[in-house]
Amino acid sequence: MAQKRLGKETVFLANPPAIVATAAIVGPMEGKGPLAEYFDVVEEDTLLGEKTWEKAEIKMLQEATDLALKKAELKTGDIDFFLAGDLLNQIIAANFVARKISRPYLGLYGACSTMAEALGLGAMLIDGGFARQVLIGTSSHHDTAERQFRYPTEFGVQRPPTSTWTVTGAGAVVLAEGGHGPLVTHVTIGKVVDMDQKDPNDMGSAMAPAAAETIWQHLQDTGRRPSDYDLIVTGDLGRVGKPITDVLLKKAGYDLTPVYNDCGIMIYDTNQDAHSGGSGTACSAVVFGGYILRQILSGRYRRVLLVGTGALYSPTSAQQGESIPGIAHAVAVEAADVVD
Amino acid sequence: MKANQRQAAVFKKLVQTRTPPRPILRNTLQAFLVGGMFSLVGEGVMKLYTVVLQLGPKDAGPLTSASMIFLGAFLTALGVYDKIGQWGGMGAALPITGFANSIVSPAMEFKREGLVLGVSAKMFTIAGPVIVYASLTAVAVAVVKLLLKGG
Numbered sequence: 001m002a003q004k005r006l007g008k009e010t011v012f013l014a015n016p017p018a019i020v021a022t023a024a025i026v027g028p029m030e031g032k033g034p035l036a037e038y039f040d041v042v043e044e045d046t047l048l049g050e051k052t053w054e055k056a057e058i059k060m061l062q063e064a065t066d067l068a069l070k071k072a073e074l075k076t077g078d079i080d081f082f083l084a085g086d087l088l089n090q091i092i093a094a095n096f097v098a099r100k101i102s103r104p105y106l107g108l109y110g111a112c113s114t115m116a117e118a119l120g121l122g123a124m125l126i127d128g129g130f131a132r133q134v135l136i137g138t139s140s141h142h143d144t145a146e147r148q149f150r151y152p153t154e155f156g157v158q159r160p161p162t163s164t165w166t167v168t169g170a171g172a173v174v175l176a177e178g179g180h181g182p183l184v185t186h187v188t189i190g191k192v193v194d195m196d197q198k199d200p201n202d203m204g205s206a207m208a209p210a211a212a213e214t215i216w217q218h219l220q221d222t223g224r225r226p227s228d229y230d231l232i233v234t235g236d237l238g239r240v241g242k243p244i245t246d247v248l249l250k251k252a253g254y255d256l257t258p259v260y261n262d263c264g265i266m267i268y269d270t271n272q273d274a275h276s277g278g279s280g281t282a283c284s285a286v287v288f289g290g291y292i293l294r295q296i297l298s299g300r301y302r303r304v305l306l307v308g309t310g311a312l313y314s315p316t317s318a319q320q321g322e323s324i325p326g327i328a329h330a331v332a333v334e335a336a337d338v339v340d
Numbered sequence: 341m342k343a344n345q346r347q348a349a350v351f352k353k354l355v356q357t358r359t360p361p362r363p364i365l366r367n368t369l370q371a372f373l374v375g376g377m378f379s380l381v382g383e384g385v386m387k388l389y390t391v392v393l394q395l396g397p398k399d400a401g402p403l404t405s406a407s408m409i410f411l412g413a414f415l416t417a418l419g420v421y422d423k424i425g426q427w428g429g430m431g432a433a434l435p436i437t438g439f440a441n442s443i444v445s446p447a448m449e450f451k452r453e454g455l456v457l458g459v460s461a462k463m464f465t466i467a468g469p470v471i472v473y474a475s476l477t478a479v480a481v482a483v484v485k486l487l488l489k490g491g
Contacts, residue, residue, distance in 0.1 A: 052452045152449035154416050155466065156425020156432045156441050158367070161360040193341055196348035197355070205355045209343075244358050273426070323342075 007221025009188055016183035017126035020176045021072035023064045024290030027168030033268045038290040040067055046143055046168055057141035058096045060170040065097060065137045068172035079103045080131035083122050085114035086139045087281050089148060093139045112236050114138045115171060115285040116308025116329040120187035122175045132177045139170035140280030149315055162202035162240050164264060164279035171285025182296045186332035188218040192312060194325040200318045203311040204241025204276055210326035211237060211309050212248035218330045219254055226256045230301040235284035235309040236264035238276030263287035284308050296335050303334045367429050374428025378435040382408050405436055412440030442466040
């Protein structure tokens with residue numbers, strides 16, 4: 001049994017499900033960044049006409065899931081599982097959207113790695129024959145994250161160069177059995193790695209070892225080289241965490257540099273004052289669903305490894321002096337004609 | 341896995357070599373400019389009260405503080421003070437305008453959770469410790485003064 005396991009920690013999907021539709025909705029700041037043209041919707045303001053930022057985040061996630069379903073020409077009734085998560089306490093954005101969708105729902109918390117976690121789980125559900133269509137949605141919002149994790153948004157505190165800027169946005173993906181679109185072929189679920197980093201203003205360093213560990217494990221298990229991928233992309237390590245991951249993997253014998261990028265670096269221009277880069281559950285979701293997927297569809301990328309990265313801490317654990325555990329999940333996405 | 345002490349130390353070294361340093365010189369200069377600007381405005385306000393309105397220093401002093409607190413609160417409400425703070429760092433945090441910002445910003449932020457559990461409960465989340473320790477310090481200084489100099 002367990003014939004679909006590869007090496008120590010990777011699963012390969014014998015009947016790889018297809019990504020039949022994605023949706024990426026972002027806030028105004030992301031709409032001024034270098035990837036603006038790839039997003040489906042750029043909101044004009046961060047409140048979306050709602051009374052609170054939390055309601056705005058929920059609305060954005062709702063819009064993203066609606067749009068992805070519409071693109072896939074499916075109705076909510078066609079969805080066998082809804083997998084979703086966000087950064088808010090008790091993942092309320094996902095919960096409240098699930099209330100409206102009213103299909104079997106699994107709420108996920110992987111911090112900023114949730115999109116990769118959900119893609120991996122959704123793909124396994126379909127490959128295992130437990131589902132035909134799975135809807136995935138993740139969101140984050142700069143202002144809801146600031147007030148929950150850090151300071152009031154109008155507080156005049158100086159951000160250090162290692163800090164990241166939480167992406168305001170929502171991404172959704174529809175996975176389907178036997179559909180048309182890029183295929184999810186391998187999933188490497190990550191382990192929690194904690195190298196005793198304690199600075200909540202430097203999550204890139206805290207998550208980098210987990211990213212390096214998962215990428216290393218994935219390459220070991222599949223026997224692939226970094227050059228087998230056109231792009232290996234981490235979620236939100238930023239300008240601090242990315243070079244650290246690069247160094248760690250070089251030490252372990254893999255040179256990622258020619259194919260390696262990070263969604264947090266890709267989403268903002270350096271002059272947007274986002275410091276180390278973008279972060280948040282929406283970061284990898286909108287960069288993957290908006291930009292990367294279009295590049296696979298256009299043929300520029302044939303094989304991509306999406307490595308969602310998450311910092312699994314809370315303000316309480318940080319205040320009590322605990323270090324920041326990191327996690328990373330890797331999902332291999334390949335153009336349909338590559339997989340035969 | 342959780343790193344042991346040796347692994348953590350090795351990793352810490354790697355992080356240190358890769359972390360961009362804080363631009364201390366630039367930050368200091370900007371803090372000086374912003375802090376100096378607030379002081380200059382305060383001085384101007386003080387002159388307005390003493391020279392134009394002919395108030396004595398006992399009246400003009402507190403009135404100037406109150407005016408600067410209003411200015412800090414006003415700039416916070418306009419959504420400008422956080423930008424001044426990002427640029428000016430401690431130069432924006434230390435003057436009394438920064439103190440006003442630290443109270444007004446959570447009050448604004450938590451308005452949506454209601455007047456009791458939101459605004460008033462959260463108002464002092466940042467300024468609270470400052471008030472507590474400032475009061476304690478004042479008591480300690482007063483006690484020392486009392487012991488050294490007598491009543």
